[in-house]
Each structure stands twice: as C-alpha cells, then as structure tokens.
Amino acid sequence: MRNTHLLIMLVLTLLVASCTSATPESTNQPTPTPLPADPTLDEPTFTVQRGLVERVVEETVRVIPVNSQTYGFGRDGVVSTINVTAGQRVEVDDVLAEMKQDEANETLIEASDALDTAKVSYANALALNERLIQTKRKAVDNAREALLDLLPGGDKDALAAAEKDLATKSRQARIAKEDATISVEDAEHAISTATQSLIDTQFAYSKAYWHWDWVKRYGTDPIEPVIYVDGKPERNYLDAEGKRSYEKAFIGATDSLRAAERAVTAALRTVDRTKESTSTDVSEAEEAATKAQQARDLLLAGQDNNDIKQAKLDLETAEAELAQSESDSLDTEKAAVDSAQRAYDKAVAEVAGGRIVATTAGVVASVAIYPGDSVSAFRPVIEIADPGQVEFSGQLSADVMKLLSEGQPVEIRPVTRPDLLLNAIIRRLPAPYGSGGGSINNTTDTSTRFSVIDTAGFELVAGETVGKLRIIIEQRENAIWLPPEAIRTFGERNFVVIRDGDRERRETVILGIKGEQRVEIISGVQEGDVVVGQ
Numbered sequence: 001m002r003n004t005h006l007l008i009m010l011v012l013t014l015l016v017a018s019c020t021s022a023t024p025e026s027t028n029q030p031t032p033t034p035l036p037a038d039p040t041l042d043e044p045t046f047t048v049q050r051g052l053v054e055r056v057v058e059e060t061v062r063v064i065p066v067n068s069q070t071y072g073f074g075r076d077g078v079v080s081t082i083n084v085t086a087g088q089r090v091e092v093d094d095v096l097a098e099m100k101q102d103e104a105n106e107t108l109i110e111a112s113d114a115l116d117t118a119k120v121s122y123a124n125a126l127a128l129n130e131r132l133i134q135t136k137r138k139a140v141d142n143a144r145e146a147l148l149d150l151l152p153g154g155d156k157d158a159l160a161a162a163e164k165d166l167a168t169k170s171r172q173a174r175i176a177k178e179d180a181t182i183s184v185e186d187a188e189h190a191i192s193t194a195t196q197s198l199i200d201t202q203f204a205y206s207k208a209y210w211h212w213d214w215v216k217r218y219g220t221d222p223i224e225p226v227i228y229v230d231g232k233p234e235r236n237y238l239d240a241e242g243k244r245s246y247e248k249a250f251i252g253a254t255d256s257l258r259a260a261e262r263a264v265t266a267a268l269r270t271v272d273r274t275k276e277s278t279s280t281d282v283s284e285a286e287e288a289a290t291k292a293q294q295a296r297d298l299l300l301a302g303q304d305n306n307d308i309k310q311a312k313l314d315l316e317t318a319e320a321e322l323a324q325s326e327s328d329s330l331d332t333e334k335a336a337v338d339s340a341q342r343a344y345d346k347a348v349a350e351v352a353g354g355r356i357v358a359t360t361a362g363v364v365a366s367v368a369i370y371p372g373d374s375v376s377a378f379r380p381v382i383e384i385a386d387p388g389q390v391e392f393s394g395q396l397s398a399d400v401m402k403l404l405s406e407g408q409p410v411e412i413r414p415v416t417r418p419d420l421l422l423n424a425i426i427r428r429l430p431a432p433y434g435s436g437g438g439s440i441n442n443t444t445d446t447s448t449r450f451s452v453i454d455t456a457g458f459e460l461v462a463g464e465t466v467g468k469l470r471i472i473i474e475q476r477e478n479a480i481w482l483p484p485e486a487i488r489t490f491g492e493r494n495f496v497v498i499r500d501g502d503r504e505r506r507e508t509v510i511l512g513i514k515g516e517q518r519v520e521i522i523s524g525v526q527e528g529d530v531v532v533g534q
Helices: 002-020 024-028 102-150 158-218 240-300 306-326 331-353
Strands: 045-047 049-065 068-071 077-082 095-099 226-229 232-235 355-357 362-367 382-385 390-394 409-414 422-428 448-452 466-482 488-490 493-500 503-508 510-514 519-523 530-532
Touching: 049 362, 049 510, 068 362, 095 382, 102 306, 102 331, 158 240, 331 355, 390 466, 409 448, 466 510
Parallel strands: none
Antiparallel strands: 045 530, 049 390, 049 466, 068 382, 077 095, 095 355, 226 232, 362 382, 390 448, 409 422, 409 466, 422 448, 466 519, 488 493, 493 503, 493 530, 510 519
16 A cells, blocks of 8 residues: 555656646647638528429430331341331332342252252153153063073073082182292291391491490590501591491491391281281182082082072062052152142242342331341341321330320420420320330330421421420429428438528428429428528
8 A cells, every 4th residue: 555655646746847847938829729610601502482393304306207117037047238228218029138048049049940850850750651661571571581591501501600610719719729828938038038137237236336335435436446647556536527427327227227127027927917818818719619519519409599599589570660660650750849849939938038028118217237137037127117107206214104194295396496396295105104116126116106286387307307305294383392402311311401590400301293403392391491402
C-alpha cells in the first residue's frame, strides 16, 4: 500500500512540472474554430405546388404499309443471291432470292437424265423382249451342244481330255522336283560364296582397324612409321589429311564387314525360303497330278467329271432363263420409270424450295437475310407490301403496352414538320396486349401500329417518314406535385425533408402519377411547403 502512495505522488509531481514549463507565448495564443457551412447553400429546395401532372410516353415511330405478305424458302440452306431491296417494286413471278443450290441443280439434271433414260429403257424393252427370248433360246441350244461335245464320241470327249490332262500334270510334277533341287543347290552355293567374302572382308577390317589404332596412338604412318632425312631416321608423322585417309579406310572396312555379314544372313535366309517355296511347288504339282489321275479314274468308272457336271448345270440355267424371259411382263422397267419420276419430282421441289418467287405484286417492305446466311425452311425472310395503305409503327415496352388499349388516341409529329400535329389512334397492339401481329425473321412481330385520322395534306411515305409519338398514359388536373429530385427513398418508403424555418423534419409521402418532370403527391405535404432536395 505504501508503494502505491509513492507512485501516485510521483505521477502528480511530473504533471505539475509539465504544466509550469509552458511559455507565456504558447499559453496566450487563441485556437481557431472553423465555421460550419450553411446547409442552404449546398442543398436545393423546392416548393410544393398545385397543377397538371401527366405520365407521357414518347417514342420514335416510322411509316410502314398496312397490308403485307411474307415469303420464305421451302427448305433449309444458305442464301446465295438476293434480287430485291427494301422499297423496290416487284411483280408476280419475280424471283426475289435464291439459295446456294448447285448441288440441287445438279441433282435435278441427274434426275431428269435418269427419267429420260428410264423412259427410253422402257420403250426399248418392248422391242428388245423378243430379241432377248431369241438369244435365250440360242443359249439353250449352245449349252446342249457343249454337253454333247463332252460326252463319249464328242469333239471334246471328257475321258480323252482327262488322259491328256493327267500326262501334263505328271510331267509338271517331275519338272517341279528337278527345279527344286537345282534352286536349293544354287542357294547353298551362294552361302559358300558369301561366307568366303565375309572372311576376306574380316581380314581387310582387321588390317584397317590396326592401322587406324596405330595412327590414333602414335600419329605416324603405320605402313612407314620411320623415314630417313639426310641419312638420319625420323618418325613419319601424318598430317590431318593423312590421318583422315586411314580413318576413312577404317570406316569403309567397317561398312564392308557389316554388308558381308548381312549378305551371309541373307544367303542363309534364301536357302530356307527356297526350300520352303520349292517344297510348296512340288507338293502342289504332285497334288494336281493326283487329282488328274482321280478324275480319269472316275470317268473310267462311269462317273461325270466337273466339266460334264458344269455343262449340265449350264444347260439347266439356260433353259430357266429362257422360261423367265418368255414370262417377263417388263415390271422392272415400269418400276424404274416410276422411281425415276419420283426422284425427278423431288428434285424439282428441292430446286423450287431454294427460290422465293413473288405471288403478289407490291413493294418490298423488308428483307431479313443477307448472302451467306443460313436459313430454315418456311421462315419468313422477305415481306412484300401494298404501298397504297400506310400507318405508323413503333416498339413500346411491355410496361407501357399493358397500360394502353386499341383505339386509344395518340399524337404524332413528323420529324421533318415538328409544327404539324397528326391525330392518330392505336390500331393494333401485339399479343398478348392486343389483337397480335404477323411474323418475320422467325420472331413474333412486337410492333404497335398507329392509324392517322387526318394527314392534313402531309404525305406519308413507307420506309421514309419518321415521327415523334406522344401518348398520355394518365393525367390529373389541380394535383399537388414535386419534381422527382425532391423525393427520397429508403427501402420501400418514400419521404421528403420539409424545412420549417431553421428546423427540418421528415415526412412520409404517398405518390400518385409519376411523370418525367412532375410527381403527384397524394398525401404527406401541403401546397406551399418547402422541401429540401437531394
């Protein structure tokens, strides 16, 4: 406890010393205090007023035809050429666009040629049928004569032919054996020759090896290591070229040795293959001779050989073909014509599907494709319109369209005549907000259409005339209002800051019609209140 009292007294002494050490100048100088800025200079204020509050939609609209027809290709493909542009006049049967259809045109040509060929074939079939029957009858006669020639006593007696074939096959078997023996002996002799060449090459390699080893060890000529100069012996050192010659000799001897070794291996392999090949040749020749003897023995025993069997089969086949030709009703040719006709009709439809041809006269209202575009079948890509009847068209947001109705009045001012006010009505809202629209580019037409009640002599040109649309969505006379910048929001609460003299307070407000410049205040403020803006 005593130590604690001493520590407290020491701290107090230090504090007193520090306070008495300050100079009079530092003690008497004043400390400046900044003045707060006037909040009225930073924040704008607004006075609550009474008057007209409107919610107005303004949009750009363009004149387009009322009546139109869309066109699309009849198949999938890639656009090749477009023959029209927006605003161009077209007549019935004008080709508006065409796909890349070289393949389709080629298919059509081929199908046309195939149809012509099928028709010609069918026409000729009637004339050729009789000639075919005559040919088949002649084939039967020939097959019968061929069979008779093979039977005993015929020009091609099968037994005599079998005896001749047996003699030929036996001779071929004997020759095959002799040739096999000679081929094997030649291959074995080649081994001896290759072996002797390998021995010689090994000797040359050994010599070249030791020469090159001497050069690497001593650097002198291995053949003449010492020379005499002025009667005195000196080492015969080689220059770089001399050493290179012995190195080349060694490399060449190495390559020669490897080649000789490969030659011996190849000779050995040749002997094996020769024995295998000649053994196969001899076996095949002996087997052929055996079969020839068996065929001759069968004929001696009274059985038919293969030639006689084939001749009988040929006769039966010829007789069956004759019967079929005589009963042929040309169903094949008729089916070919029908098939070719179907292929031709399909090819014609394919080419036609690759073109867009106008079926009505009018003016091109829109073209939704470019050369090189990939398009789907029946997707509308070109629109032809009647320029006699026009109207304004514009794109409105969904939030706006759900507040509108067909027949509602609107105001339009042409951009070239902003002083001219054209009264119009909403003729059509897109689905689901009105009666719907057409389609092009494979999307629903979401435009809103406006019919002008009186043009006041001003010419409306489709695709050219542009106007500024003004629609009053809702309005209220004598309403209390404030500008949007005077209203504050916190979460879902709308409030204002009302200044009353030097005091400010927050008041929750309920909003009504919201215009771009004025917002209706239903409750929370009174006319004349001063509101602090943001």
